[in-house]
Amino acid sequence: AQSVTQPDIHITVSEGASLELRCNxxxxxxxxxxxxxxxPGQGLQLLLKYFSGDTLVQGIKGFEAExxxxxxxxxxxxxxxxxxxxxxxxxxxxxxxxxxxYGKLTFGQGTILTVHP
Amino acid sequence: ETGVTQSPTHLIKTRGQQxxxxxxxxxxxxxxxxxxxxxxQGPQFIxxxxxxxENGRGNFPPRFSGLQFPNYSSELNVNALELDDSAxxxxxSRSPLxxxxxxxxxxxxxx
Numbered sequence: 001a002q003s004v005t006q007p008d009i010h011i012t013v014s015e016g017a018s019l020e021l022r023c024n025x026x027x028x029x030x031x032x033x034x035x036x037x038x039x040p041g042q043g044l045q046l047l048l049k050y051f052s053g054d055t056l057v058q059g060i061k062g063f064e065a066e067x068x069x070x071x072x073x074x075x076x077x078x079x080x081x082x083x084x085x086x087x088x089x090x091x092x093x094x095x096x097x098x099x100x101x102y103g104k105l106t107f108g109q110g111t112i113l114t115v116h117p
Numbered sequence: 118e119t120g121v122t123q124s125p126t127h128l129i130k131t132r133g134q135q136x137x138x139x140x141x142x143x144x145x146x147x148x149x150x151x152x153x154x155x156x157x158q159g160p161q162f163i164x165x166x167x168x169x170x171e172n173g174r175g176n177f178p179p180r181f182s183g184l185q186f187p188n189y190s191s192e193l194n195v196n197a198l199e200l201d202d203s204a205x206x207x208x209x210s211r212s213p214l215x216x217x218x219x220x221x222x223x224x225x226x227x228x
Contacts, residue, residue: 032215043121043207043219044160052213072173090159104150105209105217106175107159 002027002095006108013081014116021076021111023091033074034092034105035065044090050074085113110115120144121210121220129226135196138223141211142189150217151183158194166191181223190208195225 003026013019025031032051036044048059055067065076074091091108120143130136142149148167154159162175166185173222180196195202203226209217 034217041222041224043123043221044209046216046218049216092159093168104162104165104175105152105160106162110159 002093002106004033004091004093004106004108006061006089006111007078008111009109010039010112012114012116015083019076019078019081019085019113021113023074023076023089024072024092025074025091026072029094032094033065033067034094035059035063035074035076036090036092036107037061038088038090038110040087047076047089055076071117081099081113081115083115083117085111088112121208121218123206123208123220123223126221127224127226129228130198131228132198132200136198136225138193138195138206138225140193140220142191142208143212143218144189146210146212146218148211149185149189150194150209150211152175152207153202154187154207154222155201156204159184159200160207161175163193165206175216181198184215195218198227200227 005024023107034049035047038044047063048057050057050067057065063078088110090110095104122141124139150165151163154160163177165173169185182194185191205222207222209219211217
């Protein structure tokens with residue numbers, strides 16, 4: 001079954017520092033991959049997605065992610081973190097749901113990002 | 118702003134009661150999914166509706182049911198509420214590009 005693992009439960013960085021959040025996937029074929037961000041008490045906002053093609057994907061809010069098939073990873077990066085980036089980040093992979101492809105998203109456990117001033 | 122709205126924002130129920138949560142998807146998005154997010158966890162897929170029919174279900178019992186309407190709105194119904202049903206319930210509408218856009222969620226507390 002398709003799955004994603006986020007090894008880091010909680011990461012703390014200083015404002016202005018670089019950020020990398022890890023995501024490892026398990027998938028039988030070339031996956032679609034997503035990163036979502038969730039502010040406290042809010043729904044999820046799509047940051048970026050990888051479908052195919054260029055392995056370096058640009059998203060909103062200055063985030064990017066790189067798909068590495070050899071490492072089964074899709075890590076999220078940002079060169080300079082802002083205090084407003086403090087939130088929880090989820091990596092997700094779609095899977096079949098009752099015969100309709102990509103309807104179901106399987107999420108990782110999430111990584112909580114704390115930003116120190 | 119995703120264009121996906123949910124109501125109510127918060128809800129408190131007691132064990133054994135029934136609850137209906139509502140979602141309004143983006144126009145043109147024929148697929149809606151519902152997720153349960155327990156505190157400290159990632160969202161878990163409950164089920165998916167496409168053109169008013171359920172066509173995918175996660176590991177949730179039959180007391181979780183849904184409806185989808187032609188006007189892009191949908192409902193999640195939960196019968197015989199249990200304490201463990203306390204969670205944030207999210208609906209998501211899927212674009213033709215296979216992106217899922219989430220609403221802000223309904224926080225359900227079961228006492």
